[in-house]
Amino acid sequence: MTDIAIIGGGPAGLSAAIYAASLGAKVTLIDDGLELGGQLIKQTHKFFGSEKQFAGIRGIEIAKKMIQDIKEYDNIEAIANSTVTGYYEDEVITIVQGVNGDILKKLKAKRIIVATGALENMLPFVNNDLPGVYGAGAVQTLMNLYGVVPGNNILMVGAGNIGLIVSYQLLQAGIKVEAIVEALPRIGGYLVHASKIRRLGVPIYTSHTLKEVYGTDCIEKAVISEINRNFEFIPGTEKELEVDTICLAVGLSPLSDLLWQAGCQMKYVPELCGYVALRDDNMKTTKDKIYIAGDVAGIEEASSAMLEGQIAGLNAAVSLGYKCDNYQEQDKKLKAELRELRDNPLSEEIKIGIEKALIRGGRD
Amino acid sequence: MxxxxxxxxxxxxxxxxxxxxxxxxxxxxIIECFQKIPCDPCAISCKLGAIKPFRDINDLPQVDFDKCTGCGICISSCPGLAIFVIDMNYLDEKSLIKLPHEILPLPEKGEDVYALDRAGSMLGKVKVIKVLKIKNKTNIISIEVPKSMVMKVRSIKVEDKNNER
Structure with missing residues (x-):
């Protein structure tokens, strides 16, 4: 029995655990990675956001600090290398542990915070099953966790923040990035990221996509093509690139299976990149004891995931009767900071999406 | 565009x-930051108030050039690597550019490196005047460039003698 089971140890889950534990709640934090930190442990770039929320600090350093904080709380039990496989009535979850997945445990919790993050999207193109086609997450894991070079000449597909950041990290690792293609007519990620890659000589082709790759045993060549507004190939605009690796950074989808299984009311919200659970502004779903935070609630930045985690952690703990001296003020402050993070033109879509997923009044 | x-x-x-x-x-x-994103470390790093305090975290940086001494402390604070300092009249014929650099190997003082423009095109070789190692690993490299290139050069390429790929 635990007070709060937190599923996922990325920025949202870690923040939720620290906040809830600071109020005295007994927290069990479960993560399927070999170590805690989620995607943070691969992020070698400095984060944006406000100084209050780790801006200017590299993701890996943020992970280190938060994992250290977790260790300092006796009331947090952190279980890494373990996958939550199911939700059962009365807030019981099953956990599969061990390298071979041969340990099955049940855990009952008074509250559950689902912070499972996201899945990478795949892209259909001819020969996309050839060795050398990677998701950006895999490239980061190989390169930044294990020090393994994924290839020598890379084509990056996607100029959102992930595509831009991973391109930069590849350049830092001494790998040639031949080009970045982006299907949309403009760069989706932060323009400062785009500029810093561009001035290292990487061309960014907007309104372009990957058409096909060639090779016998591995990728030897890629063909990119310009596309029109309806995302159709424009004949005669094809370019051949000598690459051995394709890195796909074509978006993420919320990893919400557990929420479906738990019976939370779900909604397809394109602005949040997929099916998400309806939630109130405390991050509580339509199930009274289940909260969400981070990318599973809608694809966004790590900085907003951390704030959502804090809001969920605070409110889950307070709902169990743990005292927060100035609850109203703290709660208001976190929500104001989150609003502020989203108060820019790039977050317009996210704000629309959140309106669609928000339950007013807080009760189902 | x-x-x-x-x-x-x-x-x-x-x-x-x-x-x-x-x-x-x-x-x-010179802060080459043109898009409103939630980010404020530059304003906080500036102890002279030359980068004006943000009212909103999504503000674009506003610089009071009269207060700026070109100290360069903001250069390594910027997550976007968008901040440069230029000294137009560093020498009679040469200007100085301080730029952020996060790629190894670091050049050495006195070394000739390739100067790159905003598109990554090589504009020729220039001399490194100073290499300032910063704790957060966004190092600051000072290079001496012909005056005509001071508004063009924004990056460098260092020849890696030990690890040619």
Missing amino acids: LERTGIPTDDDLEKVIPDKKRLVQGPVV
């Missing part, structure tokens, strides 16, 4: 470059 290519246009740059009068007075910052 910046949103399509990642390369700021002359119109973009005009908004962030100080006037000629200020440029000849000594080192000064």
Whole structure:
């Protein structure tokens, strides 16, 4: 029995655990990675956001600090290398542990915070099953966790923040990035990221996509093509690139299976990149004891995931009767900071999406 | 156009470059940040109040060029690596550019490196005047460039003698 089971140890889950534990709640934090930190442990770039929320600090350093904080709380039990496989009535979850997945445990919790993050999207193109086609997450894991070079000449597909950041990290690792293609007519990620890659000589082709790759045993060549507004190939605009690796950074989808299984009311919200659970502004779903935070609630930045985690952690703990001296003020402050993070033109879509997923009044 | 290519246009740059009068007075910052994103470390790093405090975290940086001494402390604070300091009249024929650099190997003082423009094109070789190692690993490299190149050079390429790929 635990007070709060937190599923996922990325920025949202870690923040939720620290906040809830600071109020005295007994927290069990479960993560399927070999170590805690989620995607943070691969992020070698400095984060944006406000100084209050780790801006200017590299993701890996943020992970280190938060994992250290977790260790300092006796009331947090952190279980890494373990996958939550199911939700059962009365807030019981099953956990599969061990390298071979041969340990099955049940855990009952008074509250559950689902912070499972996201899945990478795949892209259909001819020969996309050839060795050398990677998701950006895999490239980061190989390169930044294990020090393994994924290839020598890379084509990056996607100029959102992930595509831009991973391109930069590849350049830092001494790998040639031949080009970045982006299907949309403009760069989706932060323009400062785009500029810093561009001035290292990487061309960014907007309104372009990957058409096909060639090779016998591995990728030897890629063909990119310009596309029109309806995302159709424009004949005669094809370019051949000598690459051995394709890195796909074509978006993420919320990893919400557990929420479906738990019976939370779900909604397809394109602005949040997929099916998400309806939630109130405390991050509580339509199930009274289940909260969400981070990318599973809608694809966004790590900085907003951390704030959502804090809001969920605070409110889950307070709902169990743990005292927060100035609850109203703290709660208001976190929500104001989150609003502020989203108060820019790039977050317009996210704000629309959140309106669609928000339950007013807080009760189902 | 910046949103399509990642390369700021002359119109973009005009908004962030100080006037000629200020440029000849000594080192000064140029912040090539053109998009409202939630990010404020530059304003907090500036102890002189030259980068004005943000009212909103999504503000674009606003510089009071009269207060800026070109100290360069903001250069390594910027997550976007968008901050440069230029000293137009560093020498009679040469200007100095301080730029952020996060790629190994670091050049050495006195070494000749390739100067790159905003599109990554090589503009020739220039001399490294100073290498300032910063704890957060965004190091600051000072290079000496011909005056005509001071508004063009924004990156460098260092020859890696030990690890040619």
